[in-house]
Amino acid sequence: MIFDILTIFPEFFASPLQEGVIRRALMEGKIKVGVHNIRAFAVDRHQMTDDRPFGGGEGMVMKPEPLAACLKALGNRPAASRVILLSPKGERFNQQAAQRLAEFEQLIFICGRYEGVDERFRDKYVDEELSIGDYVLTGGELAALVALDAISRLLPGVLGCEHSAPNDSFSCGLLKHKQYTRPRVFEGTAAPEVLLSGDHAAIARHRFVESVELTLERRPDLLHDVQFTPDERKILRKSGLLGRIETLVNSQRNDSRHEG
Numbered sequence: 001m002i003f004d005i006l007t008i009f010p011e012f013f014a015s016p017l018q019e020g021v022i023r024r025a026l027m028e029g030k031i032k033v034g035v036h037n038i039r040a041f042a043v044d045r046h047q048m049t050d051d052r053p054f055g056g057g058e059g060m061v062m063k064p065e066p067l068a069a070c071l072k073a074l075g076n077r078p079a080a081s082r083v084i085l086l087s088p089k090g091e092r093f094n095q096q097a098a099q100r101l102a103e104f105e106q107l108i109f110i111c112g113r114y115e116g117v118d119e120r121f122r123d124k125y126v127d128e129e130l131s132i133g134d135y136v137l138t139g140g141e142l143a144a145l146v147a148l149d150a151i152s153r154l155l156p157g158v159l160g161c162e163h164s165a166p167n168d169s170f171s172c173g174l175l176k177h178k179q180y181t182r183p184r185v186f187e188g189t190a191a192p193e194v195l196l197s198g199d200h201a202a203i204a205r206h207r208f209v210e211s212v213e214l215t216l217e218r219r220p221d222l223l224h225d226v227q228f229t230p231d232e233r234k235i236l237r238k239s240g241l242l243g244r245i246e247t248l249v250n251s252q253r254n255d256s257r258h259e260g
């Protein structure tokens with residue numbers, strides 16, 4: 001996978017790409033990352049990449065010509081290539097989007113700044129516009145890094161074999177169970193006995209119940225899309241969780257009906 005990042009802050013990307021899984025993926029050639037300074041393609045002697053909005057109003061708008069010139073300087077692009085604008089107005093980037101984008105050969109991330117980019121650039125060059133969540137950042141750089149990280153770890157050979165994508169939280173639709181390691185007793189609190197029992201079926205049941213409890217508490221919205229097997233339903237019924245889930249899913253169904 002080739003990532004090309006267009007930004008007015010190229011230094012932003014130096015250290016985040018030099019650690020851990022991403023560093024190794026770069027060294028092993030599983031990913032390539034080009035960071036391109038939009039300012040180098042500015043058209044005037046002041047190297048301006050932004051200007052005041054036509055029609056007046058708050059803030060500044062990114063000029064279209066430096067963005068277009070920077071994009072063209074990347075040269076020929078493979079067919080499986082996408083130009084992605086990171087912007088608070090974009091569609092939500094989530095695990096499903098990460099999986100979809102991991103199939104491309106080249107992803108070009110454009111990091112927005114200020115109030116946004118000139119609409120004519122967006123119209124002519126941008127394939128999709130993505131936001132990473134409902135909070136306000138100072139620009140698209142962190143969002144580009146978030147997407148790069150989430151997509152890279154899905155690529156073949158990027159993760160070690162102990163963590164593989166299908167076991168991920170969110171892939172199976174529930175939050176993961178709690179984790180414990182040595183020592184057996186920490187500050188007077190023992191790890192759950194069942195985890196040390198060697199009874200693998202009991203451990204799996206315990207973790208499953210813990211997953212569902214955690215999801216009910218923190219991310220009830222996720223339970224809407226989970227399909228439980230008959231065996232799982234039996235376990236949930238025994239631990240008194242099935243009723244709570246059914247009540248919740250029914251009320252979410254009513255909510256979405258009222259929304260339209």
Ligand code: 9D3
Pocket residue numbers: 086087088111112113114115116130131132133134135136137138139140141143
């Ligand atoms: C007054 C309207 N603001 C939109 C909420 C203006 C504005 C705020 C922040 C325009 C740009 C930005 C910078 N943010 C991003 O470029 C950004 C972003 C974000 O703020 N939240 C979540 N995802 C993203 S992706 C890019």
